[in-house]
Amino acid sequence: MCGRYSITSAPEAIRRLFATTNDLINFAPRYNFPPTAQGPVVRRHPDTGKRTLDLLRWGLVPVWAKDMSGAAKCINARGETVATLASFRSAFKKRRCLVPADSYFEWKALPDKSKQPYAIGYEEGADPMAFAGLWEGWKDPASGEGGEWIHTFSIITTEANPLTAPVHNRMPVILAPDHWPAWLGEVEASVEELQALLKPAPVEGMRVWPVDKRVGNVRNDDIELLKSITSQRK
DNA sequence: CCAGACGTTGTT
DNA sequence: GTCTGG
DNA sequence: CCAGACGTTGTT
DNA sequence: GTCTGG
Numbered sequence: 001m002c003g004r005y006s007i008t009s010a011p012e013a014i015r016r017l018f019a020t021t022n023d024l025i026n027f028a029p030r031y032n033f034p035p036t037a038q039g040p041v042v043r044r045h046p047d048t049g050k051r052t053l054d055l056l057r058w059g060l061v062p063v064w065a066k067d068m069s070g071a072a073k074c075i076n077a078r079g080e081t082v083a084t085l086a087s088f089r090s091a092f093k094k095r096r097c098l099v100p101a102d103s104y105f106e107w108k109a110l111p112d113k114s115k116q117p118y119a120i121g122y123e124e125g126a127d128p129m130a131f132a133g134l135w136e137g138w139k140d141p142a143s144g145e146g147g148e149w150i151h152t153f154s155i156i157t158t159e160a161n162p163l164t165a166p167v168h169n170r171m172p173v174i175l176a177p178d179h180w181p182a183w184l185g186e187v188e189a190s191v192e193e194l195q196a197l198l199k200p201a202p203v204e205g206m207r208v209w210p211v212d213k214r215v216g217n218v219r220n221d222d223i224e225l226l227k228s229i230t231s232q233r234k
Numbered sequence: 235c236c237a238g239a240c241g242t243t244g245t246t
Numbered sequence: 247g248t249c250t251g252g
Numbered sequence: 253c254c255a256g257a258c259g260t261t262g263t264t
Numbered sequence: 265g266t267c268t269g270g
Contacts, residue, residue, distance in 0.1 A: 003253020086240040
């Protein structure tokens with residue numbers, strides 16, 4: 001799940017919602033945000049303890065990776081196993097983040113082998129969601145001393161809730177604001193407590209609506225992609 | 235000990 | 247980096 | 253996640 | 265069929 005989403009809220013609105021304190025970065029709305037693109041992520045600075053909003057690349061590259069060839073494979077991390085798997089356990093302990101999103105897309109497989117894309121999000125006017133994420137820093141070993149750090153992130157998934165299950169069996173972990181401090185590491189939380197946050201979001205306020213198949217092509221990135229092709233919501 | 239892997243999704 | 251398999 | 257490519261040689 | 269790019 002969750003190989004495409006939208007992040008259309010203005011940088012200033014995201015900064016306000018997440019109370020980040022670094023200089024405001026600018027980024028254009030993305031109606032069809034794909035793996036390997038740079039998107040806004042909320043983290044806690046390990047030294048200052050302040051929340052920051054930065055652009056990271058979607059597709060976690062573990063520190064020990066020899067190259068970036070496997071990057072697009074770690075766009076998601078299963079909540080059931082993040083605490084122990086080699087690619088994620090270090091980030092799970094020390095580099096958790098929030099990924100702001102306004103909706104995400106799922107492709108429902110139809111009996112005729114075709115696929116119908118759906119957008120999933122909260123009712124109109126709601127705040128952006130915060131996906132539970134992990135991030136990593138990676139430096140190309142081939143680049144030597146002058147190499148630049150590349151920062152990447154992954155979105156944690158869990159079982160679908162009853163509303164989204166008909167479309168797809170997995171969904172991103174959506175954290176409510178009162179869980180942000182624990183997830184970001186601002187307040188102490190045990191592995192068990194953190195793991196307990198990785199569960200399906202309640203269906204209250206959520207919406208699922210079919211959208212145009214143009215969303216399949218990452219080159220399409222316009223507001224029409226978020227409109228329902230039937231009559232519900234947007 | 236060294237070598238090699240390290241991931242998710244969907245579909246069958 | 248760290249665990250697993252041989 | 254989907255869309256799109258999937259190859260070599262030599263020469264510039 | 266399977267990998268790469270976005």
